[in-house]
């Protein structure tokens with residue numbers, strides 16, 4: 673990937689797209705194509721076609737998607753399935769037809785069966801039923817993986833698919849209903865501390881286990897693998913360690929300095945009991961996470977404090 677290559681980061685205002693953009697800029701890539709949803713709605717095939725005709729990106733990072741936590745996934749199944757299929761179909765097909773050198777597609781750990789053995793190996797894809805709260809999103813992501821594989825087999829298009837674990841970091845969505853657990857907890861504890869609330873609500877039982885990767889680590893892995901990995905097989909991107917939601921809640925409480933109690937709302941879904949990535953393929957490709965969870969949450973909390981006025985949600 674030459675420093676002056678035309679690189680389209682789709683979704684550059686999001687958590688992941690923002691981190692990939694920062695990473696590329698820090699490495700001196702100075703020909704980034706950064707059209708936001710206001711000027712380019714990726715659900716619209718004609719607009720995507722016009723964009724690719726005009727700009728002919730050589731590299732495409734597909735980090736635009738309809739994204740949300742367990743509640744959003746469960747509440748808007750049609751949006752998660754249809755919009756994600758539209759975005760990825762339009763972008764992957766246009767990238768191929770307009771001669772892109774490479775496309776990097778991002779899936780998610782939720783593509784694996786709900787009760788798959790742990791840690792989750794890449795070959796467990798399509799071996800069992802999905803978690804019901806996010807099966808719509810997972811089906812779209814699986815279709816994206818398969819589209820990349822099919823275009824590689826039939827047309828020789830160099831599309832790779834990377835599967836990040838749960839992510840967090842600067843630029844996250846801090847909406848209390850639609851975000852993922854980590855930004856939601858940061859905001860809940862911070863606001864409860866300011867208001868002097870006696871308790872903070874943790875959704876579900878606290879027993880599910882999740883793995884969390886800082887988005888700057890993710891961006892590092894995505895850029896490295898885009899440079900070095902060419903293959904049909906998907907690659908997990910994670911840390912290889914997990915934590916229970918109860919332990920995570922205690923950790924965020926400690927970092928934010930909230931003195932009150934934690935209570936469970938068991939009317940909210942737990943989702944998948946455990947999602948721990950097997951990262952042997954990733955390690956064999958020469959990449960390992962660097963940012964520890966406590967350090968990463970502390971840094972994200974500082975970012976939240978500095979940007980509260982413009983956080984999403």
Ligand SMILES: NC(=O)C1=CN([C@@H]2O[C@H](COP(=O)(O)OP(=O)(O)OC[C@H]3O[C@@H](n4cnc5c(N)ncnc54)[C@H](OP(=O)(O)O)[C@@H]3O)[C@@H](O)[C@H]2O)C=CC1
Pocket residue numbers: 682683684685686687688689708709710712713714715734735736737738739759778779780781835836837838839840843844845852
């Ligand atoms: N966050 C996580 O924990 C994980 C994320 N991933 C994957 O990483 C990718 C990025 O996720 P993340 O950064 O967290 O999500 P965000 O919601 O933070 O960002 C998504 C981006 O996509 C853009 N977008 C959405 N719809 C459209 C559209 N119709 N046209 C143009 N742009 C659009 C959004 O624009 P706008 O701001 O205008 O809405 C936003 O910039 C996704 O593929 C997701 O599946 C994978 C695993 C975990």
Ligand SMILES: C[C@H]1O[C@H](OP(=O)(O)OP(=O)(O)OC[C@H]2O[C@@H](n3cnc4c(=O)[nH]c(N)nc43)[C@H](O)[C@@H]2O)[C@@H](O)[C@@H](O)C1=O
Pocket residue numbers: 740741742743745780781782805806809837838839850851852853854856857873874875876880882917940941942943944
């Ligand atoms: C990345 C991944 O993200 C989603 O899956 P998820 O991992 O289940 O997502 P989550 O971060 O929202 O929740 C993790 C756990 O945490 C608990 N929990 C406690 N308290 C809060 C809370 O306040 N907010 C949220 N959101 N969850 C909470 C919550 O009940 C659950 O047990 C997918 O839909 C899918 O889209 C996907 O790929």
